[in-house]
Amino acid sequence: MRLHEYQAKQVFADAGIPTPDSRLASTVEEVMDAVDEIGYPAAIKAQVHVGGRGKAGGIEIATSEAEAREAAESILGMDLKGYTVDKVLVEAGVDFENELYVGITMDRGEGEPVAMVSTEGGVDIESVAEETPEKIAREHIDPAFGLHPYQARKVVFEAGIPKDVAMDVASILTTLYDLYESKDASEVEINPVMITGDREVVAADAVMNIDEDALFRQPELAEMEDEAAGDELEAKANEYGFDYVRLSGNVGIIGNGAGLVMTTLDLVDYYGGAPANFLDIGGGAKAERVANALEMVFADENVDSVVFNIFGGITRGDEVAKGINEALAQFDEIPKPVVVRLAGTNAAEGMEILNEDLVQVESTLEDAVQRAVKNAEEVTQ
Amino acid sequence: MRLHEYQAKQVFADAGIPTPDSRLASTVEEVMDAVDEIGYPAAIKAQVHVGGRGKAGGIEIATSEAEAREAAESILGMDLKGYTVDKVLVEAGVDFENELYVGITMDRGEGEPVAMVSTEGGVDIESVAEETPEKIAREHIDPAFGLHPYQARKVVFEAGIPKDVAMDVASILTTLYDLYESKDASEVEINPVMITGDREVVAADAVMNIDEDALFRQPELAEMEDEAAGDELEAKANEYGFDYVRLSGNVGIIGNGAGLVMTTLDLVDYYGGAPANFLDIGGGAKAERVANALEMVFADENVDSVVFNIFGGITRGDEVAKGINEALAQFDEIPKPVVVRLAGTNAAEGMEILNEDLVQVESTLEDAVQRAVKNAEEVTQ
Amino acid sequence: MSIFVDDDTRVVVQGITGGEGKFHTEQMLEYGTNVVAGAVPGKGGQEVAGVPVYDTVDEAVDAEDADASVVFVPPAFAGDAVFEALDTDLDLVVAITEGIPTQDMAKVNKRLSEVDTRLLGPNCPGIITPGEAKLGILPGNIFEAGNVGLVSRSGTLTYQVVSNLTERGIGQTTAIGIGGDPIIGTSFVDALEAFEADTDTDAVVMCGEIGGEDEEQAAKFIAEHMDTPVAGFIAGRTAPPGKRMGHAGAIVSGSGTGTAESKIGALNDAGVPVGDTPNEVADHIEDFL
């Protein structure tokens, strides 16, 4: 779960990290009130989960009332890479001399968090990592002990942060790690940390991603979850507890288990089709979950054909088949052709139970996918 | 630093450990108001740092107003092993079926904290440890990870705590460890944890000792330090920053370094004298510290003779000698004979500087101690 | 022969009194697994499917001389349960639980470096040595004893590949699901190393997926240390960069490594044929034997 900039900044500020004066605004008038209080220059920043907001026109600097109004009018309500902007952060402009990068994330390979510091802040840190990795100093963190103060200093000095602000940056890093740990973050990042003309350090941006699996013990952060964020179908999947990703093809895919569903996508592609989505309904296949999944995929106007691939495992195939029958019985007419393939325990019994008036049944994964691809081709022809 | 029972109980209660309803009282009327609110039976408990309060008459159970008043009158103002009782805790009596022991302390040998649980609560746990050590279950705690919940359960089950309250006791233990760590305790203990007739667990006593060396980062606990507690001279030593222990003999001892001062005590004893105190003035020997130390030892009416034993180490003997001269110059008359022995760097120069009108000078530890013992004998003859 | 588990493995089930724990204990027993004890705090003295339950893993291990555990404890408590198992000197701990907070696992991972116990998972289907023992939730009936080892990051994909093998009469020495979480105990390399050392394993299937660099490391290990032939499969070729697909592991960072191309390339360079479909993987294995 990714916090919005304004939410992450609040979390950082509450922990004592210096941030610019700012207000959240949802209307042009609120923006104008905010700049009135904050003064000029002010940054007006779209609060949507989109990378490269600045380049896409989601961040403007206003140096006058006229500019502020113009920026507010252009940003509020705009479509930013598919997301509608309904909130902006109005923030005091910072007069800076340097821009630094600090961040903490989990290093999967090592199985421990890693702190990263660079003097190359204010730009896309991934490019820095690829092109000039030596410009990012890294320090691994023993999760049992946490980030020792000396480690924060070490990585800051190694990165070549100017001496007069080095201890301040180290202190920000220590605070960031405390937040990373206490808030169950998967990533915390400030890019850039600005060094002002007075040699103060200020967090000019704020990224905080929370481990979804730990939200149960982070009730305050869970409340910040933006339900309206993102694609409508993805929001619905979230509600149903599905792992769902919408793609651009026309073959709808439902299955159980991430690896198997991914493989089904790959096979659709392999046999010349184009996947419309990834949808993992998880363990078991109760009628209600099956119905919800079908409803979602049918609701996607891009979908022309559906393949339903379940490897029963412990769950018996006959139970799954009953679930599918029940789910399909809810539709007066099946809107799009559905190919079902059942495998695993009691798969044969399951396939007999399936109502072939409603679905097409195939016994191998390859056959099922090929048939679904063919169904999709027939629709588009 | 040891918290009073009422202070420790407040800390425990704030952390969610169940404690009986209680009020602190300093006068008989306050006690009567408290029992009015709490009801009977009520325990009236002297708040002084003395072991075995109960046996010494510092704890009474009152079942009526008359008994409460009588208990309040007898306990408030009483002398308990040298400490005057000026506060009592008035506490709801608990109807209990079992008394358990839980505690956490540092195991020096292992260099890690150890959690201890026993069904033999309500009695002197040291005796249990000596006579039936198998009745105390122990679990060592890795200080990097803290007490894992499973460890709390394990030690509780191993101790044979009744199953219906085992998880509650484990939860108290987990909370205790959090306090132990977050408050820099050197010891936390509840003896007894009472199990009530309703199978609730209640902390009927509370012990919390704080690491003196960590008080700088525990400002709230540092404020609880009871300045009036204990011996007047020990309180004064605390003020001066000396390590001081008052003993029962008549040879006052001042020195630098715990090991050397202890050795000086041992030698006083070895040569037939009796030490009046342990006083370590620590590193260096600035005139003011020397003067404070002398003033303290002179103020002890038991002291008949003083031995001042300084091994200069890095500090030069001539500097120490000047300090002693300055300190002694503040007294019109030296009230008790002082033997000084200087050793280490520039000791010879130091001994020349010393004003032999004011002090007796010896060059070896053995000679200095023997002379001081002789001085004391002469006074008492 | 087999790796990690066999007839002699004596298993404790942590969380045996829960719905999942109870169901799969029955399944494991039915398969013939030596489930000797359960461990659930406060439930000591009960029995589940004839298996005695103890309050702590320590007690269970002491009383029943167990050497492995399977963890069916809910995610909020599973990190602690794995710690408990690791601190009990077991040979193997299999963590089935899905959704353990990553930072809990980072701490488990640290302890793991201090003990000799092997951890499998979390978020994995478990391990099976067909005909001898299964620890976890794998459907026993699709497996058959034989001479092919299998190691996979995914559950149902494993079943798919196993079916393709079994259908052709190709049995398995041991099949292992290592789990799809960012931090796991046993890696591809660990499993491959064990298969290489197992004289009964004549070929190995390795099913990877996008995200992370474990497959790349496995490819390096195969090239440098393995004589036993390996066939591979990589799920997620069509996954768009930056999208999370189910497993936390299945994210393509977009930075060159972690993509299906990178993994397939690395495996091919190590002499490992990678199937385009699960069935093709079975073809490659058939060629090896």
Place this chain on the structure above:
Amino acid sequence: MSIFVDDDTRVVVQGITGGEGKFHTEQMLEYGTNVVAGAVPGKGGQEVAGVPVYDTVDEAVDAEDADASVVFVPPAFAGDAVFEALDTDLDLVVAITEGIPTQDMAKVNKRLSEVDTRLLGPNCPGIITPGEAKLGILPGNIFEAGNVGLVSRSGTLTYQVVSNLTERGIGQTTAIGIGGDPIIGTSFVDALEAFEADTDTDAVVMCGEIGGEDEEQAAKFIAEHMDTPVAGFIAGRTAPPGKRMGHAGAIVSGSGTGTAESKIGALNDAGVPVGDTPNEVADHIEDFL
């Protein structure tokens, strides 16, 4: 020969810019110690007594090829400073600082078990190999090179005993103050083991005090593993039970162990004569040589 430090030891001083750090750096240099660097965050690039200062221990060690450090950092930050030193692959870290919170030291102690570095202290006077190197605050002038090893929990008591030896012309191979805190790095046993292995050490003085069980363990070690003769001294015979006397260690718990009687008894049982006065310890050593 000597133990732990000698002519070649290259020393970093942590906290070199502080009052204590600066003073004792000068003293160490004057004694001939190879102080090659200082480490103080933010003070990198400065010089103290001609010694270059670095921002981190890591930098200092890399730049000056150091193998030991001495910590003069104030107690609130000393635990972190010791961690920093331990994570830099030094051979020896000497922590002079008094008053480090015990729980900080418990964490340091845990890390200590994970690295190969030796920690001496904290709350100790340091270590000296007369004529070669001193790391710490010991007054160099009272020592003399020779063939007697000395290990002590206390500072000024060490000086006292050393004076008694030196006055008689008995010199020392190495003298070590292990510190009086509840949790310390190098123990009596560690030091005794090293002295036993040192061919130039012909006798050893061990100065203990009440509290803890280190002296009892040392006695056991001496009985079982040492040929080199040892003479002992125990401070605190007259200490009343339950009273804390200066060192956190110097508490008699009242439970049989930790008392002067227990320690003297254990040493005597191990064949170690224990002096009633520091001078008597020197008598015993003289008898040995």
